[in-house]
Amino acid sequence: MSATKVTKICCIGAGYVGGPTCAVIALKCPHIKVTIVDLNQARIDAWNSPDFKLPIYEPGLEDVVRQARGRNLFFTTEVDKGIQEADLIFVSVNTPTKKSGVGAGFAADLNYVELATRRIAAVANSSKIVVEKSTVPCRTAESMRTILEANSKPNCRFDILSNPEFLAEGTAISDLFKPDRVLIGSLQTAEGKAACEALASVYANWVPTDRILTVGLWSSELSKLAANAMLAQRISSINALSAICEATGANIDEVAHAVGYDSRVGPKFLRASVGFGGSCFQKDILNLVYLSESLHLPEVAEYWKQVVTMNEYQKRRFSKTVVDTLFNTITGKRIAVLGFAFKADTGDTRESPAITLIRDFQSENARVNIYDPQVEHEQIWADLAEASPATPLANIQKQVSICKSALEACKDAEAVVVATEWKEFRDIDWEAVYKGMNKPAFVFDGRLIVDAERLRKIGFKVTTIGRGERV
Numbered sequence: 001m002s003a004t005k006v007t008k009i010c011c012i013g014a015g016y017v018g019g020p021t022c023a024v025i026a027l028k029c030p031h032i033k034v035t036i037v038d039l040n041q042a043r044i045d046a047w048n049s050p051d052f053k054l055p056i057y058e059p060g061l062e063d064v065v066r067q068a069r070g071r072n073l074f075f076t077t078e079v080d081k082g083i084q085e086a087d088l089i090f091v092s093v094n095t096p097t098k099k100s101g102v103g104a105g106f107a108a109d110l111n112y113v114e115l116a117t118r119r120i121a122a123v124a125n126s127s128k129i130v131v132e133k134s135t136v137p138c139r140t141a142e143s144m145r146t147i148l149e150a151n152s153k154p155n156c157r158f159d160i161l162s163n164p165e166f167l168a169e170g171t172a173i174s175d176l177f178k179p180d181r182v183l184i185g186s187l188q189t190a191e192g193k194a195a196c197e198a199l200a201s202v203y204a205n206w207v208p209t210d211r212i213l214t215v216g217l218w219s220s221e222l223s224k225l226a227a228n229a230m231l232a233q234r235i236s237s238i239n240a241l242s243a244i245c246e247a248t249g250a251n252i253d254e255v256a257h258a259v260g261y262d263s264r265v266g267p268k269f270l271r272a273s274v275g276f277g278g279s280c281f282q283k284d285i286l287n288l289v290y291l292s293e294s295l296h297l298p299e300v301a302e303y304w305k306q307v308v309t310m311n312e313y314q315k316r317r318f319s320k321t322v323v324d325t326l327f328n329t330i331t332g333k334r335i336a337v338l339g340f341a342f343k344a345d346t347g348d349t350r351e352s353p354a355i356t357l358i359r360d361f362q363s364e365n366a367r368v369n370i371y372d373p374q375v376e377h378e379q380i381w382a383d384l385a386e387a388s389p390a391t392p393l394a395n396i397q398k399q400v401s402i403c404k405s406a407l408e409a410c411k412d413a414e415a416v417v418v419a420t421e422w423k424e425f426r427d428i429d430w431e432a433v434y435k436g437m438n439k440p441a442f443v444f445d446g447r448l449i450v451d452a453e454r455l456r457k458i459g460f461k462v463t464t465i466g467r468g469e470r471v
């Protein structure tokens with residue numbers, strides 16, 4: 001069976017994954033027309049904005065969109081037209097954790113995937129390759145196939161592929177330009193393999209073929225959950241060790257360096273922190289926990305759940321350290337929180353540890369000044385309101401201020417908390433910060449980025465995650 005030649009791609013979902021991924025495909029494959037569709041008009045308008053004020057902040061993205069938009073890259077809310085025109089469709093919609101019903105708090109909410117799939121079945125009038133780009137539980141492709149086959153028109157056949165995305169926010173464009181691997185899962189039938197070959201030939205325009213891995217559908221789906229679970233597990237492991245370091249006087253940087261020097265362990269992703277955030281690690285692990293429980297594997301479920309439990313503990317432990325160090329009370333004290341995004345180089349705040357810390361400080365009746373170089377103010381208010389649903393926003397705004405610079409945030413504060421590893425926080429004028437703060441002036445580094453020794457010389461009392469020595 002010969003592979004379809006892909007000439008028109010539609011991507012359903014213009015979010016953090018669909019937008020950058022398909023913009024890069026358009027850039028690297030000028031012979032393919034790429035149309036990214038979304039129901040969210042505001043998001044599409046932002047992708048189309050004349051001054052390139054894109055809906056997401058991602059280094060290098062604007063340049064890619066500038067080169068391809070209007071040439072072979074299009075953003076539109078005309079979902080049906082996009083589906084009808086395409087020979088290959090990426091489904092890149094959100095798959096959040098379910099908030100209610102069976103599996104609430106653990107299972108993935110597949111409603112958006114199902115609605116997108118049903119839309120494809122309803123409007124497609126020719127055969128399509130349908131690609132799961134969203135992160136989904138193992139065997140979701142089977143449900144998609146059942147829906148497509150039950151609702152399709154005669155002469156329309158659908159081949160389903162799994163092609164999970166491994167990009168990380170903040171480095172999405174370089175990850176997409178030079179991926180460690182592209183994973184494509186297909187049924188091991190002649191048709192499945194031909195569809196797999198068609199998608200592989202799209203990536204082969206810029207990805208070396210030895211980095212394009214082809215596997216079975218279920219392995220591909222599970223590999224995505226496994227990759228995120230194992231990455232998050234490394235962070236929880238190093239964070240668990242950071243607690244031991246603080247209690248013993250060991251230094252987590254030195255421990256991570258020594259352990260990571262073993263080539264079997266490797267040095268990456270061993271940076272202790274105030275906890276991992278982001279839209280996916282927690283959601284995907286909980287999804288794996290749910291899957292394990294559904295498969296009657298309670299010990300496996302418990303094992304993975306512990307990664308999330310440790311992450312919650314790390315955040316709680318950090319806020320408690322702040323309170324304990326500030327003489328057991330922060331009531332009425334001003335805390336400057338530097339960073340609100342879940343990591344540097346993104347404006348994304350989903351599951352950001354900063355949200356939990358600020359909520360904890362609010363509940364201790366502290367006053368909080370926030371500064372982040374990228375996150376929109378409305379997003380901060382929306383996140384804080386969601387984190388404290390019982391508190392009216394007006395009350396939150398009496399306690400919390402959003403500042404225009406790190407220096408402004410630290411003015412008259414008793415403590416500075418570094419919650420995101422933005423590069424600019426390394427280069428702050430700490431002498432000026434010190435002068436403006438109430439004394440004693442405390443710094444709590446939740447990201448291992450400040451030079452504690454230098455700050456101590458200025459006069460700060462410094463607490464660094466994973467380091468035994470304080471003040």
Ligand SMILES: NC(=O)C1=CN([C@@H]2O[C@H](COP(=O)(O)OP(=O)(O)OC[C@H]3O[C@@H](n4cnc5c(N)ncnc54)[C@H](O)[C@@H]3O)[C@@H](O)[C@H]2O)C=CC1
Pocket residue numbers: 012013014015016017018037038039040043079092093094095112113115116119133134135136165166167168169279280
């Ligand atoms: N954010 C990330 O860095 C990564 C995310 N993923 C996975 O990719 C998937 C998408 O994630 P994000 O892009 O972050 O989500 P997102 O929430 O930024 O974007 C999803 C988009 O899909 C749109 N959408 C939902 N249903 C639709 C429908 N029926 N028709 C048209 N548009 C529809 C929404 O309006 C939204 O704009 C998730 O499954 C996630 O787990 C995978 C790797 C990295």
Ligand SMILES: O=C(O)[C@H]1O[C@H](OP(=O)(O)OP(=O)(O)OC[C@H]2O[C@@H](n3ccc(=O)[nH]c3=O)[C@H](O)[C@@H]2O)[C@H](O)[C@@H](O)[C@@H]1O
Pocket residue numbers: 135165166167168169170228231235268269270271272273274275276277278279280281342343344
């Ligand atoms: O499926 C997804 O959504 C993506 O999830 C992560 O990417 P992302 O969440 O964007 O960012 P990471 O760099 O993985 O960071 C996640 C969180 O862990 C924290 N982290 C990371 C590394 C580390 O050593 N220590 C640490 O605390 C970060 O600060 C951040 O809060 C994975 O790295 C991607 O491969 C995956 O595609």
